[in-house]
Amino acid sequence: MSVQPTAQAELTAPLYNFAYLDEQTKRMIRRTILKAIAIPGYQVPFGSREMPVPYGWGTGGIQVTASIIGRSDVFKCIDQGADDTTNAVSIRRFFAKIAEVAVTESTAEATIIQTRHRIPEKDLQEGQVMVFQVPQPEPLRGLEPRETETRAMHAYEEYGLQYVSLYESVSAYRRIAATASYPVIVDERYLMSPSPIPKFDNPKLHMSPALMLFGAGREKRIYAVPPYTRVRSLDFEDYPFETQRWDDVCALCGAEESYLDEVVLDDQGNRMFVCSDSNHCGERRAEGHVGPMADHALAGATS
């Protein structure tokens, strides 16, 4: 017996709803988002759907984007700060195909920016929405594996355990060792994981004019930082929070203040550093900024 013609027709020429999710699901997710915005930093459980990409590959971010995107939106998608990494390309193609929205690599032009592991260097504006892909929404999970217990800790604002881990870190390394997924307190109430962005990006969350939405598909949680909300990175008075700095500048555009990726040039220990934010780097070079290796092959490829 062969596949029924109806099923086959559906499979070869799928008639998906705008932005893939059906409207009921979108409504459910929008309600979740509204609740998340109303309680900044609180993880709201939601009926996460199975998506056509695997869990851990951005299903949470995709569901959030799919629920808020409209035909007039301009969509940007980055992974590791770059628009042209494979998974960013894949997700951008997904929305270009199923929502037929305009896509861009320009941070300024985008209305919705979905991201994994970075916040763009350029200051965000009012009206823009950042959508973060979140692998593990629970900042306390590494310290306490039980969901029932961590939910109680949030409910009762019992965050001593998080400080215990910072204390251990200072005892062992004479500094707070966390370099990414660095925990924050939102609006002086909820402890929140900023997703695995480097702590370099944490200050960008504080009082940002843009709305920050965090989607964790596999763990089925959504949380938010509304515009102009206080976001404080945890620290000790005598070991204050600090961000990463590099001795090098971007080899292509000469930027001194941006987050740099290390590019290994050979197996002799030679390397160069370039902006992780590909759009930022390209725009700077277009403005005439020049780095020490501006004519490297990478420059042509990422402009």
Next chain:
Amino acid sequence: MAYVAVKGGEQAITNAHALLAEDRRGSRDVPEVGVDQIRAQLSLAVDRVMGEGSCYDRDLAALAIKQSRGDLPEAIFLLRAYRTTLPRFGFSDPIATEQMAVRRRVSAAFKDIPGGQVLGPTFDYTHRLLDFALAAEGGHLPDPAAMADAPLADDLPTIASVFLHEDLLEHETPALDAAEPYDLTREPMQFPATRDQRLQALARGDEGFLLSLAYSSQRGWGSTHPLCGEIRLGDVSVEFTPPELGFPIELADLTVTECTMLSEFEGSMEHPPQYARGYGLTFGHCERKAMSMAIVDRALKAAENAVDQVHPVQDEEFVLYHSDNVEASGFVQHLKLPHYVDFQASLQFVRKLRREWAEARSAKEAAE
């Protein structure tokens, strides 16, 4: 092709997909396998994909197996991603497995039970010798199995009803005023989990994971001393009662495997000693899974009121959060995605630590 392609990302993905399609087809000298062949001849694979994919459709499951090149968790994922786009129009009435058209039914608890032991199609008691006759081209058709002289009874009583008059087995009567069943595909996991939520999670759970958990419990890591009360395989009909009609209409026939595991319950102030049960149900013919599910269900039930939950199988959060192979496979494999921003942060930190370590060491050596 570059991994994190620089501007080549789009092209790289397209080319990778083309290569994948080529590999799936394999040598063009060999005829293409048909979905109908998979459906008919790899039927246990189809059954597993339907069960863990939570979608009873043999054709789609067979297609998913073909598309995934026989990678069953991938096929399960494909079916799930399709299923999630389907509208839900309601809940069926509970299926009546006591009215099952039985093809196989065995109980390890009694030598004989009303209706008889029915061995049916099973690998049990086969000798696991490779049958090279199957490798021969155009193998001849197997001889048809002999028909029994008399048909089976229409209704074969379940192990529960066998025990009923003695009250030896715990009752599990559904609450008539119960709200709609939990729907794990629409709601997130909650703890403590309700029984319907737990059974759904186990029914969708990875066969290998549940098998290992059940095995661990048998070996003493949370022992429940299970006894296989009954396994039955056969067809049941699914009925749905539309609110506007008020009477049930038959939607389809399903093949299911059902397993009831028994284990002793020593009794308490409120209850006399009796047998408690664990329950397993799968789409299609999946005995290993149904038995594992029943053992794990029983272990979790026993752990509900226990003070010491020391073994993995007794820990509801551990079992339910880690049984789904679509979630597990995605998250494990997401480690293939680039992580170089985080790695750069970590690298910088470790380099700094190494520098400080070397400085401290040379200062110490200088002092000595």
Next chain:
Amino acid sequence: MTTQAPPLLRVNRVSKWFGEIVGCRNVSFDLHPGEILGVVGESGSGKTTLLRCLSGKLEPTSGGAEFLSKRHGPVDIFQLGEQDRRRLQREEWGFVHQNPRDGLRMRVSGGANVAEPLMSLGGRHYGQMRRATTDWLERVELDISRVDHKPRNFSGGMQQRIQIARNLIHQPRLVFMDEPTGGLDVSVQARLLDLLRELVRDLQLSAIIVTHDMGVARLMADRLLVMKNGDVVETGLTDQVLDDAQHPYTQLLVSSVLQL
């Protein structure tokens, strides 16, 4: 001990039933500031059930227990919401378990275990907390060079010292102790008891100590509550109860110690 001050804890007819089995029945007593109450009895007498109820770990079937809280004033601990009860446990109480594994985080260092209550109460200065931690480790006579070692690298007696430091560092008003020296061998036990006695006297702590060991009770407690089958069968000043036991069961307990 000033008897004029109002009681710190007023326990009124606390009962706990497990189905038809009695845990403890109609227990009443007052605990004054600075007072150490010993609860003695065999295993199964209900003393641990009583302790678990009073420390908010187990809900009693009936009865009340009014605690003079710094934050809330006089409150019935069984009427408090979960959040307030957890806060009370964190801020004003300590609980020393028989097994240090139940009272310590085995995955973090001894030092961090001791510092955690300070952080839970809002401590945000690493250096200050570090100093307080090492001070306390010295007080419980531990080698401070091992402050960053994990508990598993310490002996049972040393783990118990860490647990005691962890439960006293935030200066609680009331400490519950469940057989605090139960799992230790005799010589370690004796030294630890001396230390505990000194600490509770110095800090003027109030404490409820559950023990089956009449020697521990004599050394630590001002007053005793003797329990049998869930009931309090005798109560009084420690010396009085031990030297002139009235209830035959108490006499039996006391004589069994002497036989040792």
